[in-house]
Amino acid sequence: MYPEDRRAKILNYINSRDFTDVPQIAEKFKVSEITARRDLLILTKSGLINRVYGGVKSSPPASAAEPVFTEHLKEFKEQKQQIAKEAIKYINDGDTVFLDSGSTLLELARLLPQKKNLKVITWGLHILDMLCDLARKGDFDGEILCCGGTWRKDPDLFIGPQSIRFFDDIIINKAFLGIIAVSLDFGWMGSSLIEVEATKKIMSISEKVIGLAVSGNFSKTAIARIGTLKSLPVVITDSGIDKRTIKQYKGKGLNIIIAAQ
Incomplete structure (x- = not known):
């Protein structure tokens, strides 16, 4: 379990x-x-x-004004599993991988036992807990690293200046980032300024950056802008995205990959 x-x-x-x-x-x-x-x-x-x-x-x-991460685990579960099954194809044995916080990334973490000799870095407490549990059972073959910082209740991660300094001397092969909001006008966005700063740091030290976004997160906005659509090399989304949306975003330079059902 x-x-x-x-x-x-x-x-x-x-x-x-x-x-x-x-x-x-x-x-x-x-x-x-x-x-x-x-x-x-x-x-x-x-x-x-x-x-x-x-x-x-x-x-x-909890009130609607105080979302709890646990509730996010139940939302769009099938779509998140679709995305994770597509994302795991981009990970090779021996890679150094960063997993952002979020329920879609948690679904990807479930699949990591398929790979060998990974080094996985995360700031998501839920992902860290799952990987450690898999490792204790002998189901995960690799190293687990967690950056420092202050724990935030939602979205259940460690973040802060310590988190950013942690990455000063690290090179990441594949960084998987959870996309909570992306729009044609404003690009892609995050939920706080410190998360945006940390995300930009991770992008700067990663050989390949892959965004994961459920189709419902397109044409949404959040408080802090991370970058333009062209600054995000590729986004994997679920099959629920409509053709018109795909055409609009590809026209703005975003490479969208549709996960198989």
Whole structure:
């Protein structure tokens, strides 16, 4: 069972009982108390449960104004899996790969056991957790690196000046970036200025940059501009994108690859 699937079951269990503690979770889900404690910590930081004396209890649902990364895992899952299956084709054995934060990148991380001798760099806590879990089971063959920074609740990543300095002496073969917004007028965008700065740093040290975007993220805007459409060499999207949109963006210089269904 993948860590995020286990945590979803733990969350349902807590919501059905209102209160539980680490030993109960460890026994119920047949994991160590260390793993149970880590799962509860992640759920607490995500705002899904509350820590109380002696254990944890269920938390009221987050408001629409406060999105939680866990919710993104459920959205457009089939489209994200399509994109991931196409993206894995670009990774070769022995590559040094960067995986951005995001649920589409998490689907790509699931497929990395297909490759050998990888060096994977990420700032996404959810991706780091999955890769470490795969490595403990002997299912992932490679090294895992995580840059420093301050943890942000949504989109569940470490970011900050330390993150940018981490990449000063690193060369990346393939960088996979999650695209949350792209438009004909403004190019492609990110959710914060510090993420934009860090993304530009990663692009500058990468031999190949590949954007991953569900079709619904086209013709959307976000607060911070990363670059023009031509600055993004290639974007992989799902088969739900319409022909008119493809023509418009290709006309502006964006190379779009449609993942197979």
